[in-house]
Amino acid sequence: MLGRNRLEEALHVLGARLVATGLEYDLVAIGGGGLLLRQLGIRPTQDLDVIAVVEAGKWHKADPLPAPLAEQVSLVAEAMGLDPQWLNSAAASVMDNGIPEGFNDRVEVQKYGGLTLRVAGRFDQICFKLHAAVDRGELRGKHIDDLRALRPAPEDLIAAARWSTSHDPSEGFRSQLILLLAVLGVPHAEQQL
Amino acid sequence: MPSNSSKFADLALEMSWSLWGELGVSTWIRHHQYEAIDIEPLILWSAWIGQRDRRLFSEAADWCVLNHKSVSTARLRRLRQQARPAVVAAYNLFASVVNKHAPRADFPSEGDSETVQLSGKSSLPDLSRPALLQLRLRALFGNGARADVLRLLTIHPTRRWPASELARQAGYSKVQVSEVLEQLASTATVGVEISGNQHLYFLRRNEELLKLIGPMPAIQPDFKSRFDVLPTLIELGDVDPASSPMLGSVEAVSVLRAIEPDLADLGLLSVVPRPPGPEFGAAFDRWLEQLLRGWAGLEQQPMIGEFTYHVNRLESGDYTFGASSSLSIGSALLLPGRSQPVIEDDSVGALALAHELMNQAYLRTGVTIEPFRYQPDTFVFANVYLRTISRGGSRVLGESFLRSWRAEFLARFGNQFPQAPRKAPAARPPESHDSRGG
Numbered sequence: 091m092l093g094r095n096r097l098e099e100a101l102h103v104l105g106a107r108l109v110a111t112g113l114e115y116d117l118v119a120i121g122g123g124g125l126l127l128r129q130l131g132i133r134p135t136q137d138l139d140v141i142a143v144v145e146a147g148k149w150h151k152a153d154p155l156p157a158p159l160a161e162q163v164s165l166v167a168e169a170m171g172l173d174p175q176w177l178n179s180a181a182a183s184v185m186d187n188g189i190p191e192g193f194n195d196r197v198e199v200q201k202y203g204g205l206t207l208r209v210a211g212r213f214d215q216i217c218f219k220l221h222a223a224v225d226r227g228e229l230r231g232k233h234i235d236d237l238r239a240l241r242p243a244p245e246d247l248i249a250a251a252r253w254s255t256s257h258d259p260s261e262g263f264r265s266q267l268i269l270l271l272a273v274l275g276v277p278h279a280e281q282q283l
Numbered sequence: 284m285p286s287n288s289s290k291f292a293d294l295a296l297e298m299s300w301s302l303w304g305e306l307g308v309s310t311w312i313r314h315h316q317y318e319a320i321d322i323e324p325l326i327l328w329s330a331w332i333g334q335r336d337r338r339l340f341s342e343a344a345d346w347c348v349l350n351h352k353s354v355s356t357a358r359l360r361r362l363r364q365q366a367r368p369a370v371v372a373a374y375n376l377f378a379s380v381v382n383k384h385a386p387r388a389d390f391p392s393e394g395d396s397e398t399v400q401l402s403g404k405s406s407l408p409d410l411s412r413p414a415l416l417q418l419r420l421r422a423l424f425g426n427g428a429r430a431d432v433l434r435l436l437t438i439h440p441t442r443r444w445p446a447s448e449l450a451r452q453a454g455y456s457k458v459q460v461s462e463v464l465e466q467l468a469s470t471a472t473v474g475v476e477i478s479g480n481q482h483l484y485f486l487r488r489n490e491e492l493l494k495l496i497g498p499m500p501a502i503q504p505d506f507k508s509r510f511d512v513l514p515t516l517i518e519l520g521d522v523d524p525a526s527s528p529m530l531g532s533v534e535a536v537s538v539l540r541a542i543e544p545d546l547a548d549l550g551l552l553s554v555v556p557r558p559p560g561p562e563f564g565a566a567f568d569r570w571l572e573q574l575l576r577g578w579a580g581l582e583q584q585p586m587i588g589e590f591t592y593h594v595n596r597l598e599s600g601d602y603t604f605g606a607s608s609s610l611s612i613g614s615a616l617l618l619p620g621r622s623q624p625v626i627e628d629d630s631v632g633a634l635a636l637a638h639e640l641m642n643q644a645y646l647r648t649g650v651t652i653e654p655f656r657y658q659p660d661t662f663v664f665a666n667v668y669l670r671t672i673s674r675g676g677s678r679v680l681g682e683s684f685l686r687s688w689r690a691e692f693l694a695r696f697g698n699q700f701p702q703a704p705r706k707a708p709a710a711r712p713p714e715s716h717d718s719r720g721g
Contacts, residue, residue: 099529106530165540169532171559 091134092176094126098202100176101127101138104166105203108159115159116206118142118149118197120218121181122236124209128198131239133232136173139181141189144208153182181218187257190217190250213250216242221254224267237274244276251283291516291575296336298579299329299343305414307350308342309404314580317501317667319416319434323358323454328510330377331370332517340377346405347381351388353408353418355426358454360391362507370514413498420496428455428463436473436486437493438503438695439659443476443483452505501663503695508548509578515541516571531564539567550694554648554686573684583681585609590647590682592616592640596672600628602636606643616643619655633665640664644685652689660692 092100108114123138125131142149143156154160155178167174196211210218216237223233242250251267264283271279297312302320304310326347333340347354359378363371378392380399410419416437420430431453436444450460464484467473474487486492493499515538525531536558539546546552551574556566569586576583585591587609594604603624607613615624618639626632638655641664645652655661672678 103527103529103533106526107533110525110530110534165533165536169529169536169558169560169563 091136092123092126092138092172093134094129094132096172097123097126097135097138100166100170100172101200101202101205101207103170104162104177105201105205107162107166108204111158111162113158113162114204114206115156116144116208117152118144118208118210120184120210120215122232123177125215125236125239127200127207127209128212130212130215131236133235133239137175137180138177140177140179141182141185144206149185151182151185152179155179184218184221184257190214190253212240213246216240216246217250217253220247220250220267220270221257224254224263224270225258227266229270229273234270234273242274247271247274247276248279248282251279255283290572291513292332292335294572294575294579294581295332295513295517296339297581298575299325299332299336299339301580303329303339303343303346305412306346306418307406307408308346309402309406310342315414316412318414318580319500319503320414321504321506322354322417323362324507324510326354326359326377327362327366327370327374328506328513330373331514333377334373335517341380341399341401342405344377344380344384344399345401345403347388347390348385348401349405350408351381351385351390353421353426354388354390355421355431356389356391357427358431361454361456363391367514369518411497413500416496416500416503423496428453428459429467431455432460432463432467433472433486433492433496434503436484437489437496437499440486440489442696443478443485445481445483449484452507454507501667502692504578504691505549505695508545511545512542512549516575525564528561528564531568532558532561533564535564535567548694550690550692551687554683554690556683570683570687573681574687577684577688583679583684585679586681590644592643592680592682592685593677594636594640594669594672594680595677596669596674597625598674600674602626602628602632602669602672604636604640628670633669634661637661637664637669640680641685641689644682645689647682648686659696660689663692664688 117140119127119138119140121137121139122131122133122135125133126135140152140155143152144150155163163177164174166172167176190213193210193214194208196214197208198211200207200209219233219237219240223231223237226233228234251271254267255264268279268283297314300308300310300312301314302325304313305315305320306322326343329339329343333343363374366374375392375394376397378390379394379396381388381390382392383396384401408415408418410422417430417434420434424430424433432449435449435452446461446464447457449464450457453460464473468475468484472486472488472492474485476483476485525534539555543552546555556563556570565588569589573583573586573589583591585607590606590608592604592606593613594602596602603615603626605613605615616639617624618626618635626636634657635655638658638661641660642652668678668680
């Protein structure tokens with residue numbers, strides 16, 4: 091598991107390694123790793139989820155990661171004894187149906203040598219965490235813990251819920267979403283969605 | 284690691300000069316009297332490393348001009364096909380220089396030539412030297428696959444070889460090598476064993492052949508794999524030094540991955556330091572330096588972070604030995620079961636000492652090797668590294684060198700004898716050496 095210090099050390103090493111090999115990458119990160127980097131959470135995480143690679147101002151779905159970057163990630167993993175997937179693009183499918191509006195205005199840009207990270211903002215993390223929790227049918231667990239750590243206001247949760255239904259408009263998803271919102275302190279959410 | 288680059292390049296050049304010196308190139312450097320030289324991989328390698336030492340380039344070319352009849356152009360062609368592009372480019376230039384000065388050499392080459400003044404100082408090789416086994420075999424059996432197959436088979440009569448492995452190491456096609464093996468088997472020079480669906484070949488008329496081919500070298504290193512490793516170490520060493528120990532470890536992982544297939548061929552995978560951790564980079568550097576010092580035939584040097592064994596040769600010819608590290612003062616050691624520190628210079632003493640040195644070095648990594656029973660590696664190590672210590676003199680041997688030397692030696696035997704080392708329950712700490720203080 092990666093705590094904030096370990097994750098930042100790995101990113102510094104990766105960024106320095108990119109500089110040494112003449113590489114440069116601009117990535118968009120979300121998830122538990124992103125929460126740690128923005129100090130929005132303290133729960134150790136398994137990985138840093140990268141969803142997009144930014145090239146010349148354009149965002150491209152990061153699936154798969156560019157091969158030279160994946161190679162350097164793998165080298166850092168072996169040298170530091172990290173999970174080989176400590177930085178991965180498994181969550182990049184979130185790009186398929188669009189990210190929350192204004193996402194780019196809320197990112198925090200962090201620089202690690204040859205690596206630029208655009209780390210998702212608080213509201214966007216609420217959106218992703220809410221969607222992930224509902225998608226997995228969770229009423230408790232790591233995504234709920236992360237959500238609570240983000241201290242979302244009811245209006246944040248409603249806005250996030252609206253965004254998440256745009257990704258999955260099914261009735262089953264909606265039912266689970268309403269149930270979870272109630273658990274999170276937003277009763278009768280069906281009237282607001 | 285630019286300092287490593289020049290350090291590794293210096294060691295590689297020292298090795299190259301020494302090998303060419305053994306062949307008859309004009310140089311005073313000679314550390315390889317006991318190692319069988321393999322000329323074609325040396326030519327390709329020297330063309331590449333010769334870009335960093337133009338005198339080596341021109342003296343090696345000078346030797347080839349004089350002695351091209353001893354070189355297998357078929358093997359050169361095949362090795363060139365397998366070489367990395369930078370080596371091929373350097374070799375093409377080298378070959379064109381040789382062909383310009385000796386048109387009958389007909390070294391395979393492509394591209395333009397350049398004018399290189401040759402010294403004309405090279406001499407014909409002294410075929411009585413043990414290291415020149417390959418050239419003696421070629422003088423007897425011609426420059427084809429036959430001589431190189433026999434050379435490999437003489438590594439040890441106990442080793443069983445599949446034709447494919449002989450072909451790989453000899454640098455000829457499997458078809459060529461299989462034909463040679465069939466012919467040699469028909470004269471009972473070579474024996475065949477069938478294991479599963481594999482034919483395994485071995486030298487049968489060993490004693491008769493050894494009488495014919497003259498003084499045998501102590502070791503026949505896999506020079507092709509050694510030369511395949513070196514450019515990676517030297518090229519990757521040209522980048523800026525790592526700014527942190529962890530970054531150094533990442534670079535070391537990158538180097539290790541690049542050379543892992545060749546290390547496997549050399550039998551060194553079991554002894555190479557492994558990540559993770561910030562200390563891995565430095566440990567890997569130390570390991571490489573000691574390995575290259577060994578390959579260059581240079582004396583070992585005590586290194587920080589490593590255990591060093593000191594062997595003293597008394598005026599009587601007998602031995603004593605001890606160990607030290609940067610963290611501990613030296614302590615005398617005893618052979619197992621002995622109460623006296625002096626080891627007699629008889630038929631057993633140096634061999635038992637050789638075994639104990641390697642045993643101690645392996646114990647440092649938590650690995651125990653089988654007990655002493657006159658293994659071939661103890662014979663060779665004693666002859667090359669212990670009996671060559673002058674009376675009243677001493678020699679230091681680094682722990683990683685000892686492990687690497689043994690691992691590489693055993694790989695040349697096909698790991699058939701002795702058995703592979705096994706993991707011990709726990710590493711014996713340095714302090715637990717049988718010690719007499721000191």
